[in-house]
Amino acid sequence: MPSVPLHPPHLGTSCGEWPPRPSRPPAPAHGACLPPARPPLLPGDRSQPSSIEGQQPPGPAPPGACPGSPRWLRPPLRPRRARPGLSAYLELGARSWDKGCLAGVALPLAPDQQPYGLVFDAGSTHTSLYTYQWRANKENGTGIVSQVEACSVSGECRGLPSLSRSLLDCCPKLSQQSIPAEQQRETPTYLGATAGMRLLSKAEQVLVEVSKAIGEYPVDFRGARILTGSEEGSFGWITVNYLLETLVKKWEHPQDIEVLGALDLGGASTQITFQPGVPVEDRNTSVFFRLYGTNYSLYSHSYLCYGQSQALKMLLAALHQVPQGTGAHPCYPQGYQENITVAELYDSPCVHAPSSASPGPVLTVTGTGDPAACATAIRSLFNFTCRAQGPCGFNGVYQPPVRGQFFAFSGFYHSLHFLNLTGGRSLSLVNATIMQICNSSWKQELFPMASRTQLRDTCTASSYILTLLLKGYKFNITTWPSIHFIQQVGEYVGWTLGYMLNLTNMIPSEPPTAVTELPRSIWIAATLLLAIMLILIFCLLTAMCCHRNSLGYEQL
């Protein structure tokens, strides 16, 4: 069995350690799903009600803040060259969209100013604030967008008002340097909430609160909304292809350039978005874009509850519900032991508590480090049977065969990076390494820098990722090398940049009109020629005038 040296534990980014996740507060186990429609939250918020994915499980989530300490993800980046555009047009599937929600807004531009934009990413496991900066009217009418700051607090989006406050208190300190004071008030600011909020029964109330909190800050706050799974996947896809400049290259060389697919593993949901080689047969999973004059027909689907944290929770609950369940966990390292309450076990809407479960008792979970049993337990979370209507991913959701290159980010990257498996490793090596780690016993001293939770979950998370990619999304040994596990392409890869580009009209549906600029030498030659012609005309006129005068004298 090949042995792979483990990477030093991944500690987030250069700016600090990924803090151990705070344990969730206990919660009741029943309740309603997020209402399928919601009114506009703010006068400026023209967002459309979010449609909820099919797997929306019932169950309330507990209210309550989960404050975390602000930290920088990384130092400011130097702006990098990229190619945004002028306006956006985006049509997601055959759903009826309020164009106002996606049609974008014009940015207040002054010729000498570089506008900024802020996007809050309210995720299920953390909340971040990204600051973007761009210049308009560069390079054939397109501009340049770059991420200048990112800061984050760990904590679930259910505690958003307090998280947003701490983010805004923290981030503007840096922003004071990067966003000039006179521009702050006109800096468009958006908040997008993802799967964690889709699962939250009190999501609307939280968004109203957070809108109030952000509204007190001197920024142009344009609203908070919950992204649908399809939007989350689509904006991630736009970010990837924007950063790689494939959208503009495709416009310039349609035949030679292939767009990339996007694989996103969040805490509460996972998204797959790609351009299939066949027409998408299911309207619910089809997405259309027209970007830079090119039509894109994509497949996109988001699986709610199949994000990393929620999947691990579902697994723990499934193991607890096995008849005569002893608390043995085959994916936890041998020798690991922890006590959890039943309330903790069932505090998520993704996990259905048996009617007999009372919240009080404490369970002892013991790691057995059994890779085969672990793989079997993880597979039991999925239904891999396809219905008659065609190829599928899992749980009966239609999915055409994967095609082309993919960027896999967020949880996909973090979990595999911890095992040093992100640099184009072969499937057999990935398999062998995961097998090895799943077979190991609890030795925290081997990974002194890693958190206890990180060590406990390494086998589960990596095995889950492998099952999701191979059995769920149907990659195989041939298509495995087309998955590139990345965190950044100059900028952080996630849905926020795509969201920002769309809402600020930065990607045109039609190609920007080329500005035909004459080379400097031609300008000089033309100016000289004109000057010579003017001098010649002047000389000619003077000569004619003198000639006439001399004729006049002769007549006299």
Ligand SMILES: Nc1ncnc2c1ncn2[C@@H]1O[C@H](COP(=O)(O)OP(=O)(O)OP(=O)(O)O)[C@@H](O)[C@H]1O
């Ligand atoms: N720097 C990091 N180091 C280790 N693990 C991380 C890091 N950042 C995120 N993760 C883990 O990766 C997974 C996805 O994280 P991400 O921040 O993308 O989710 P999210 O946006 O909160 O979730 P969702 O989009 O589903 O609401 C989570 O399980 C999280 O714990």
